[in-house]
Amino acid sequence: xxxxxxxxxxxxxxxGEGGIAIVRVSGAQAADxxxxxxxxxxxxxxxxxxxxxxxxxxxxxxxERVDEGMAVLMRAPHSYTREDVCEIQFHGGxxxxxxxxxxxxxxxxxxxxxxxxTRRAFLNGRLDLSQAEAVMRLIASSSERGSRxxxxxxxxxxxxxxxxxxxEIVSLLAGVSAAVDFPDEVDEDEAAGDLRERALSLCExxxxxxxxxxxxxxxxxxxVVIAGRPNVGKSSLLNALLREERAxxxxxxxTTRDVLTESILLRGLRVNLSDTAGLRExxxxxxxxxxxxxxxxxxxxxxxxxxxxxxxxxxxxDEALLRAPSAARKLVVLNKSDLKQAVDEARVRALCPGxxxxxxxxxxxxxxxxxxxxxxxxxxxxGAQSAALTQARHVQAAREACRALEDAVAxxxxxxxxxxxxxxxxxxxxxxxxxxxxxxxxxxxxxVFATFCVGK
Ligand code: GDP
Numbered sequence: 001x002x003x004x005x006x007x008x009x010x011x012x013x014x015x016g017e018g019g020i021a022i023v024r025v026s027g028a029q030a031a032d033x034x035x036x037x038x039x040x041x042x043x044x045x046x047x048x049x050x051x052x053x054x055x056x057x058x059x060x061x062x063x064e065r066v067d068e069g070m071a072v073l074m075r076a077p078h079s080y081t082r083e084d085v086c087e088i089q090f091h092g093g094x095x096x097x098x099x100x101x102x103x104x105x106x107x108x109x110x111x112x113x114x115x116x117x118t119r120r121a122f123l124n125g126r127l128d129l130s131q132a133e134a135v136m137r138l139i140a141s142s143s144e145r146g147s148r149x150x151x152x153x154x155x156x157x158x159x160x161x162x163x164x165x166x167x168e169i170v171s172l173l174a175g176v177s178a179a180v181d182f183p184d185e186v187d188e189d190e191a192a193g194d195l196r197e198r199a200l201s202l203c204e205x206x207x208x209x210x211x212x213x214x215x216x217x218x219x220x221x222x223x224v225v226i227a228g229r230p231n232v233g234k235s236s237l238l239n240a241l242l243r244e245e246r247a248x249x250x251x252x253x254x255t256t257r258d259v260l261t262e263s264i265l266l267r268g269l270r271v272n273l274s275d276t277a278g279l280r281e282x283x284x285x286x287x288x289x290x291x292x293x294x295x296x297x298x299x300x301x302x303x304x305x306x307x308x309x310x311x312x313x314x315x316x317x318d319e320a321l322l323r324a325p326s327a328a329r330k331l332v333v334l335n336k337s338d339l340k341q342a343v344d345e346a347r348v349r350a351l352c353p354g355x356x357x358x359x360x361x362x363x364x365x366x367x368x369x370x371x372x373x374x375x376x377x378x379x380x381x382x383g384a385q386s387a388a389l390t391q392a393r394h395v396q397a398a399r400e401a402c403r404a405l406e407d408a409v410a411x412x413x414x415x416x417x418x419x420x421x422x423x424x425x426x427x428x429x430x431x432x433x434x435x436x437x438x439x440x441x442x443x444x445x446x447x448v449f450a451t452f453c454v455g456k
Contacts (some may be wrong), residue, residue, distance in 0.1 A: 008026055008110050008116055009024065009026075009033070010023065010101075011454070011455050021091070024085060024086075028083065030073070033104060049073045057070070067090040067091055068091070077126075080118075080126070081126070083120060114456070115132075115136075118132050119452075122437060131154050132448065133391060134150045134153035135150075136452055143218070144268030148218075150219075159436050161388075166432050172425055176418055176419060176422050195412065199405045199408050210395045210399060212389075215388070215395075221263060222269060223301050224301065224302065225297050225301040226273060227305065229317045229318060231309065232308055233336060233362045236335075242273075243365065269379050304329070306322060306355075308343060310339070310341045314347060314348070319351055329355075330354075330355040331355060331371075331374060332358065333357075336363070337360055338361045338363065356374060358374060389435070401431045404427040407427075408428075
């Protein structure tokens with residue numbers, strides 16, 4: 001069943017030991033449930049508490065004091081889920097959490113499913129689906145850019161864009177109805193021409209808004225693959241970059257990343273540096289694995305950093321690397337600038353037209369700053385995509401909506417009666433509605449919330 005109204009409870013803070021833990025209870029019975037578990041020092045039962053006020057007291061199991069803590073009741077609809085929500089703060093220990101949760105379940109709450117609080121917030125109209133997804137993005141964000149973008153989405157960036165696009169389709173549909181219902185007053189050819197033009201410009205708008213790459217980069221980081229033959233200084237360069245930015249990102253559990261990838265934060269942008277060198281060295285031992293990992297890293301790369309030893313003439317291997325086709329942008333580094341240069345820079349540029357070439361000394365860290373600048377320039381500008389659709393699910397829907405609009409245009413071009421386009425226009429509107437969840441599709445909603453964790 002889509003809408004459940006029973007009272008649910010879950011730990012809202014991470015599992016483990018902490019100064020405090022917070023459990024959240026949501027539903028019509030929240031105050032009654034908490035009344036059996038928490039005794040405020042002032043003597044007032046939760047049902048009589050003021051809205052959003054903290055009460056000091058004790059978690060109790062009958063007469064036994066289980067813990068000391070604070071509790072707050074947020075009354076519907078002024079809460080995260082728009083239901084009555086009660087939160088209890090107490091000492092954060094695994095055993096305490098287990099005890100408090102089991103007391104709440106015994107008092108009548110049900111253990112919440114993953115994402116159920118946010119799902120209720122969505123079903124009760126506090127958030128639309130894109131905003132619910134933004135909550136998850138915000139929680140999972142590992143860089144400033146990622147969190148800023150999630151925040152824009154949470155504040156309705158995507159919602160407004162979708163609303164505008166849908167309003168335009170409504171207006172197109174109204175035009176179709178008018179032409180069909182009042183054939184004497186509306187010139188069908190003129191109406192068809194107008195519809196054609198507006199459908200195509202809406203398509204263009206949707207297409208321009210699809211910016212999956214910048215969304216992925218903001219969220220997961222810029223993927224940089226370092227390539228070069230042995231001894232050109234790849235490890236030294238990697239170390240220099242890691243030194244440059246002390247904030248080394250530790251990977252979050254669940255993100256599958258290559259073992260040879262290290263992440264740094266460069267002015268709020270996460271940069272994932274993969275060194276494919278080690279792979280090559282182990283090739284004969286575990287060739288298949290090595291090659292496939294290197295290939296995966298290359299496929300995911302936004303930037304291919306080709307490192308050359310500037311103190312040596314180009315080798316055949318260097319030339320092959322420079323020439324190799326790559327979907328990623330190439331950036332060539334001539335390392336070891338402290339030594340007498342022997343590399344033919346003109347030939348490098350000729351082999352790799354369009355690529356930027358940078359001279360540096362990884363050992364002394366000279367030129368690493370400039371390299372960081374270049375790397376930043378490969379990421380889409382921060383804040384440039386405030387109205388854009390950056391989540392894969394949204395982009396997919398927008399592209400599908402475009403196809404539906406193009407079908408409408410094709411129908412007009414084929415000389416079909418105007419009302420035939422209503423089917424395509426309605427489809428486009430329906431698909432766009434899936435982004436915000438206005439079009440109620442249980443499958444889509446289940447898929448979105450499947451990525452949530454318990455307590456959110
Ligand atoms: P990798 O095999 O490409 O990872 O190369 P390494 O980073 O291990 O470096 C190979 C050798 O080159 C080491 O002896 C480094 O000390 C040296 N090296 C790296 N960068 C520089 C540099 O900028 N200048 C000089 N002179 N030597 C360097």
